[in-house]
Amino acid sequence: MKQVLSNLKVKILNARSEGSAITEFLIFTLPFFTAILFMAISINEKSMAISEAKNLARQSVRAYVSSPSDQLAQARADQVITLYTNMLSEGERYRREFILRIKCSQSPCLSAGAQVTATIEVNIHSNENKSISSSVTAQATEFVDLWR
Amino acid sequence: MKYFKWRKSTYQLKSRGNVESILTILPQVAIFLISLQIVFLYLNRGTSTYLDQSVIARAAVGISDRQDYEYAPLIGGGNLLIMNKSVSQYSLMEIFHPSKLKLLSIVVDETSIE
Numbered sequence: 001m002k003q004v005l006s007n008l009k010v011k012i013l014n015a016r017s018e019g020s021a022i023t024e025f026l027i028f029t030l031p032f033f034t035a036i037l038f039m040a041i042s043i044n045e046k047s048m049a050i051s052e053a054k055n056l057a058r059q060s061v062r063a064y065v066s067s068p069s070d071q072l073a074q075a076r077a078d079q080v081i082t083l084y085t086n087m088l089s090e091g092e093r094y095r096r097e098f099i100l101r102i103k104c105s106q107s108p109c110l111s112a113g114a115q116v117t118a119t120i121e122v123n124i125h126s127n128e129n130k131s132i133s134s135s136v137t138a139q140a141t142e143f144v145d146l147w148r
Numbered sequence: 149m150k151y152f153k154w155r156k157s158t159y160q161l162k163s164r165g166n167v168e169s170i171l172t173i174l175p176q177v178a179i180f181l182i183s184l185q186i187v188f189l190y191l192n193r194g195t196s197t198y199l200d201q202s203v204i205a206r207a208a209v210g211i212s213d214r215q216d217y218e219y220a221p222l223i224g225g226g227n228l229l230i231m232n233k234s235v236s237q238y239s240l241m242e243i244f245h246p247s248k249l250k251l252l253s254i255v256v257d258e259t260s261i262e
Contacts, residue, residue, distance in 0.1 A: 026172050037183035044190040062256040063222060072224035080228060083220055084254050087232050
């Protein structure tokens with residue numbers, strides 16, 4: 001009797017295990033693939049934002065230090081950011097927020113040999129609401145011409 | 149003869165559940181291919197942006213022959229060079245209606261600064 005039951009148990013187990021390897025593989029790997037996909041997208045988005053922020057910081061600090069007067073310097077740096085933002089597609093414009101901060105080693109800023117640092121903060125908003133999903137910061141430094 | 153009978157029976161045994169296996173693995177393969185494609189599209193976007201930035205950076209120091217960028221005057225003198233391109237991106241999902249990709253590069257024109 002015991003032997004019969006044991007044989008029956010083995011038979012049932014064998015019958016149920018047919019084709020289950022693929023299902024198990026699927027159950028285990030599907031979440032991994034989905035996670036890898038989201039990770040790849042987010043890493044790429046972040047790296048693009050870093051590259052964009054670095055370039056914007058470099059260009060805005062360049063516009064700043066090449067200003068003919070101290071009064072126009074901030075407006076020139078802001079103009080770089082404004083022009084760039086205006087050229088973005090509508091969706092991207094609302095999604096990304098650029099914040100520019102300028103720090104100078106001397107006062108007034110455009111003194112010969114002064115160090116000017118531009119910091120760009122890119123806040124990426126999630127599509128659904130306006131909360132910040134990630135943030136990227138980049139800095140660029142330039143020296144004011146010694147012979148200006 | 150006996151051997152062939154035995155082989156036939158083993159093949160019959162092996163073929164059990166094959167349709168189900170295909171049905172379950174097909175979405176998996178589709179997801180895998182789509183994810184590869186999305187990663188490829190993102191990489192393509194990054195490469196194109198970097199290449200455009202290099203072109204416009206060369207133009208800013210006066211060593212580029214290309215003219216597919218526009219000038220924007222800066223307050224107080226000088227110019228900004230802006231390359232604003234829209235390119236089509238082909239993928240397996242959108243063969244007939246390729247998605248548009250916007251590439252934007254900006255640089256201060258060094259040749260215009262006095």
